[in-house]
Structures are given as C-alpha cells and as structure tokens.
Amino acid sequence: MDTEAQHTERDLPSTPQPGPERGSRSARFPALARYLEGPWRKAVALLALCLLFLLLLSHFVVQPFVIPSGSMEPTLKVGDRVLVNKLAYRFGGHPVRGDVVVFDGRGSFTDEPPEGNPVGRALRSAVASLGLRESEGNVYVKRVVGVGGDRVVCCDKGGRLQVNGTPVTEAYVYPGDTPSQVPFDIVVPDGTLFVLGDHRSRSSDSRDHLGSPGGGMVPVDHVVGRVDWIGWPVGRWAEVPGSGAFARVGAPGGPGGAHG
Template sequence: MSSPPQDDAPQALPPDRAQAVSPASAQTPDVPMDEDGHSPRAERIIRDSLPPSIPPRRRPPPSISPAAQPVSRRRRLARHALTVLLILLTSALLKTFVVQFYEIPSGSMETTLQAGDQVAVTMYDSTHIERGDVVVFVDPDGWLDTAEPTGIRGLFQDLLETIRLLPKDTGHHLIKRVIGMPGDHVVADGQGSLSVNGVQIDEPYLKPGHSASNVAFDVVVPEGHVWVMGDNRSNSSDSRFHRGDAHGGFVPLSNVVGVAKAVIWPIGRWNLLDEGDPVFAEVAAPRER
C-alpha cells in the first residue's frame, strides 16, 4: 500500500509557534519606540547594515574668464543706456511734432485760463491757425521782462531744452487768442466795440464784466502775422500795447509754436478749448471783402 503523496507546501504552524520563530523576533532584539511608533535604534541598525553609497561626482563649475565678466557688465550698461536713449528720443519727437505742455504764468487769459493751469499744446497745426484759436508763441519784441538764467541753472536749462524735456525758449512764451489773421481789418472804438472785416464780434469767453477793448485801434494785419489779445482785456499786455515795437504789435506766424487744445491740470479745471471758432463764423476772408 502506497504512502499518501507529500505536499511540498510548508505546513502552517500554530500561532504560538509561528511567533516563536518569527524572523523579526529572532534577529531584532526589543528596542524602545517613540510616540509615533518609530524606533531610532532600529532605524540606525538598518541604516548601518546598508551597503555604502557612492557619492555623486561633483563637476567643477564652468570657469569664467576675468575678461568675460566686464563684457557682461558692459552689455547690461549698454542696454540700459539704449533704453534711456529711446525714451528720450520718443519724448523729443512727441514734444517736437505732436504735443507740448505749458504752465499759464498769469491771469491775462482769465477766465478761460487761470494762473497755474497746465495746457496741452499741439505742435503739428501751428501753421493752420484760425481766428479764435488760443496760441502759444515766442515773445516777438520783449513783451516779457524775463532774465536768462545763468551759471549751473542756465546750463541745466540748456541741456533740458536740447533733449526736449523743456520747450525751446523756456520763459519766453506767451499765450493769447488770435483775433486777426493776415489781411484782416481789426477795429476797436475804445468803448467796448470790436469788429473784424466789418463784422461786429460778440465774445462770450471774455472775463465777466469786461468789454472787448477800452483801447481804440484800427489795424490791418500784415502777411505772415496775427493780431492777438488776452481774454482778460483789462489785464493783458497784448498786441494793443505793442504797436510801437518792431513788429507793430503783430506776432509773426513763425513765432507761433502751437495751438492750446485743453486744460489738463488741475483735474478740476479739465476742459477743451474749442469755443473760439464759432465767434468768428460770420467773418469773411479778407479777399472777399
């Protein structure tokens, strides 16, 4: 009678015996545990039993020649200088051909403009002026009593004018309203009446309580010039008071730098300056008289 086949699988041991021959209990002595169930001693034993690791190869940092470092600094400086140059160039182009900003120095244009107002002046239409436009122009014949700055201040102003951070001829600009264009016949009787080419002018922009002119004059504007007056007629040193000058009180068109379009500062004073043109809508051109 043959013997029963032998099972190659290991026979299960009773729990008490399996615990007795457990590898962990046979190889690892009791060690203290911390609150989280970790045993620093056991971890140290396991760590010490591992084969030594091979430290990674450390590659030396790439060598930088001493000559390369100044080159990098020079490039950074060159980039910064180019950025500043582009900003200055853009500003100069804008202020030369597009717009410039001026501060009103006096009350001669009240109440349209007040002392301290900042106005935006377009430069591209200085040759397309119309009656009623508020224009900025360079003093033609010493209308202003302005002394040129000297010393460091003068040099600094010249530099700012050269790079267009300040307008050319700083301190020598005036702002008035164009009343007469080349060929216009402008007449004031000194009693508050003003006419251009025979058309009586009613000016709503005048300072309240002020008439068109308490100074009498009768002029024909020469070619290439304009006749200008301030809106505050009793407190404006304009064309009326400079008829004895070299230009006879007329302002050469070549002295006009631009047309004031808006008050931009202070914020509470912001407004467009476009109310002058309709006043002269009925005035005929000189050739049509």
C-alpha cells in the first residue's frame, strides 16, 4: 500500500466539493426543495400572488363578512356571506339613513380590548378578511336610522319610528316585531350614527347602549363599509339595496325632503 501517497494527499488543502451546503434548506428538506424547484414552484408562486391580491382587494375595495346572528333578519340570515363595499364612503360619500353598514363597535358598543397576541390577531384578521371565518367580536352589522343632527323618537301614536318629526314605515323590520319595545327620544351627535337591527326583538344595537360611554352612537370613521351584496350561499345571491323608508325625512329642523 502506498502510504506516501496517502500522506501527500492529506497534506493537500481541502477542496470544497460540489453539492448542497451543510445546513442548507435543500439538504434539510430535500423533498420540499424538489417541489419548489420543479413544476410546483410556479403553482406556489401563483397561489401566493392570488392570496396577496385577495388580501389587498379585501383591505381596500370589497371585503366578505360572515353574518353570525339573526339580528338583521329577514334582510340578512345567519351564515350569509355578504360583500362590503369599502369604497362607498371613501371619496366624499357618507352613510345615509337606510344603509346597512359594517362597523367597529369599540368605544360605542364595547370597550373590550382586542384579545390575543398581535400575530394571532393578524392571522385571524387575514382569515376573516377572506370570509373564511367570523370577524372579531367587536365587528357589527346594523341599519342606519339616524345621522348627525337627527332627532330619532320611538314610538309615535301609530307605533312607528319617527325621524325629525316624520313617521317612518319600516317594511324591512322582521314580521311581527315592533319598531322598538323600549321607548327612546335622542338627538344623534354630529359625526355619528344611530343604528338598529332589522330583527328588533333579537338585536343588541344603539338602543341598548344609550347609557354606555359612547352612548351607542357609532362614529362615522368606525364604519368599515356598506353591505351591498349577499354573495353566498348561491340561493341567496342578491343586492342589498338601501331603503326608501326615509325618503320623506327632512334635515334636522328643515322642511321635508331627503337628507344627506
């Protein structure tokens, strides 16, 4: 055996050998590396781009929400996936009476802080923004019945809601429900909204928070957007129009006519 040759070889500087680096992702996860470097690479990249597009669309333009309760029946049913138009009030528009809106209830309906760690909240928010789960507990959907400056009274002698002295016939209210079993007479502060659910006997809304720190009034800048469509289930596909019930209601202290 040629020991000299072996000695000489040992004295030579080591030369890096081709192949995966120690500790590299390819060495540790060879199966994953094959997928990412093969035909799956384009599919994964395309999926990531699609998810990014949907998240951006949901954040800025239109966002799906899951209806968790029957407080807006018969207009919206439990399990409906609605599409919220987030551009409705972005360019000078503002909520008007009859609009169905989604809003953040913190400071008006609840003072509870967000739960969980920031990463968990971000993940839950991203999943909810795609309509795959219900939104956090501070998000509500209700109908606007009063805007800044309005005097909203319930009920008049005919058992109807009254806005700025004009009685309102609310055809969207759940059959058999009265406009409200709890009487109230309030003036809506500027920059806020007075909101009620269509299923009045099952809705916790502005009426229930009149004594809370926010007075049950929803700041306009807490509105996420307007509910314009029911997107799911297929049999429920429909537009969610505003209501003409308030067409005769005038501005506060003004003559009759549409407001806003």
